[in-house]
Amino acid sequence: xxxxxxxxxxxxxxxxxxxxxxxxxxxxxxxxxxxxxxxxxxxxxxxxxxxxxxxxxxxxxxxxxxxxxxxxxxxxxxxxxxxxxxxxxxxxxxxxxxxxxxxxxxxxxxxxxxxxxxx
Amino acid sequence: xxxxxxxxxxxxxxxxxxxxxxxxxxxxxxxxxxxxxxxxxxxxxxxxxxxxxxxxxxxxxxxxxxxxxxxxxxxxxxxxxxxxxxxxxxxxxxxxxxxxxxxxxxxxxx
Numbered sequence: 011x012x013x014x015x016x017x018x019x020x021x022x023x024x025x026x027x028x029x030x031x032x033x034x035x036x037x038x039x040x041x042x043x044x045x046x047x048x049x050x051x052x053x054x055x056x057x058x059x060x061x062x063x064x065x066x067x068x069x070x071x072x073x074x075x076x077x078x079x080x081x082x083x084x085x086x087x088x089x090x091x092x093x094x095x096x097x098x099x100x101x102x103x104x105x106x107x108x109x110x111x112x113x114x115x116x117x118x119x120x121x122x123x124x125x126x127x128x129x
Numbered sequence: 130x131x132x133x134x135x136x137x138x139x140x141x142x143x144x145x146x147x148x149x150x151x152x153x154x155x156x157x158x159x160x161x162x163x164x165x166x167x168x169x170x171x172x173x174x175x176x177x178x179x180x181x182x183x184x185x186x187x188x189x190x191x192x193x194x195x196x197x198x199x200x201x202x203x204x205x206x207x208x209x210x211x212x213x214x215x216x217x218x219x220x221x222x223x224x225x226x227x228x229x230x231x232x233x234x235x236x237x238x239x
Contacts, residue, residue, distance in 0.1 A: 045228070055166075055174065055217055057228035071227045105173055113180050115164060115228065116219070119173035 012036040014106050014120035021126045027094040030123045032106030039087040040064035043109045045116060046080060046091045050102040058104075061089055096127045132157060133218055133231035140237040141208045149234045151201040151218030157229055161221045163201040165194055168215045168233075177216070178203060210238045 017031040032044070046058040059070035061080045068080050079092045089106060104123050107116040134152040141147040151163060165178035176185055178194035181201065193204045201220075205212055218231040 054232045055219070055230040057230070069226075072225070073227075107173075113162070113183075114176060114185065115179075116166065116174070117176050117179075117185070119175070122173055 012108065012118045014108060014118055016104075016106060016120040016123045019124040019126070021128065022096050023129055024097055024127055026096050026127075027092060028096060028125050029090055029092040030104050030106075030125065031088050031090050032120050033086070033088045034063075034108065035087060039084060042111075044082075044089050045107045045109070046078075046104060047107055047116065048102040048104045049122075050099070053102075056102075058091070063089065093125075096125075098127050101125065101127045132222055132225070132229045133220065135216075135218060135231035135234045137232065138235045138237065140239055141205075142239050143208055143210065145208045146204060146206040147208055147236065149203045149205075149216050149236070151203070151231050153199050153201070153220060153229075155199060156224040157199075157220040157222040158196065158201050158218075159199040160223065163194065163196055164219045165192075165203045166217045166219065168217065170215075174217065205236075208238055212236060213238050 013035045015033045020028050022028050040063050043060050045060040048056050058074055059080050061068045063082045070078050077094050082089045106120040108118040109115050110117040162180045166174035167177045168174040181196045182194040191207045195202050215233045215235050217233050222229045
């Protein structure tokens with residue numbers, strides 16, 4: 011079965027960077043697009059960007075342009091989300107989510123990784 | 130990035146039918162598919178409805194989706210206590226070139 015297992019919680023100081031991992035298993039890694047979605051405490055879901063694991067192509071939300079990098083390691087079947095220039099407003103749970111084809115976005119989700127930005 | 134509008138709360142009694150709205154614009158709901166997700170506290174969202182009105186396998190037919198113009202609706206019939214959750218709509222936005230989510234609707238089963 012499809013499993014997306016994310017790395018653990020992180021505490022970072024303002025201005026630092028954070029890198030969150032999402033290891034996929036149970037399917038052919040390169041077949042489906044993967045997204046990063048975040049949720050600040052008590053807030054709505056916010057799409058950050060996606061990657062095509064097959065060719066590495068990415069698209070980012072304009073809200074994170076210049077601060078966000080999504081990469082993949084096909085040998086490790088893992089995608090990564092790196093966010094730089096952290097500020098307190100970046101405190102959130104970060105989720106990876108996998109599509110199924112073009113009709114079912116965010117079909118499978120990781121368990122979430124809490125990133126806390128605090129001095 | 131608050132382009133999809135949902136009521137913050139909804140409620141019903143067991144067995145009732147409840148409808149949750151999601152209002153957007155021509156650049157998202159009006160021209161793109163709408164998706165619905167359910168999120169229980171402390172857990173990841175779960176896909177409930179895709180392409181406006183389709184249910185993934187395992188989702189009961191008590192859940193249905195519809196869309197008219199720039200308004201989408203999630204209906205839950207035969208309400209159960211386990212339906213208490215936060216419900217989010219989502220759509221691609223052609224103007225923003227981004228996926229956008231509604232603010233979420235917290236459903237209470239009284």
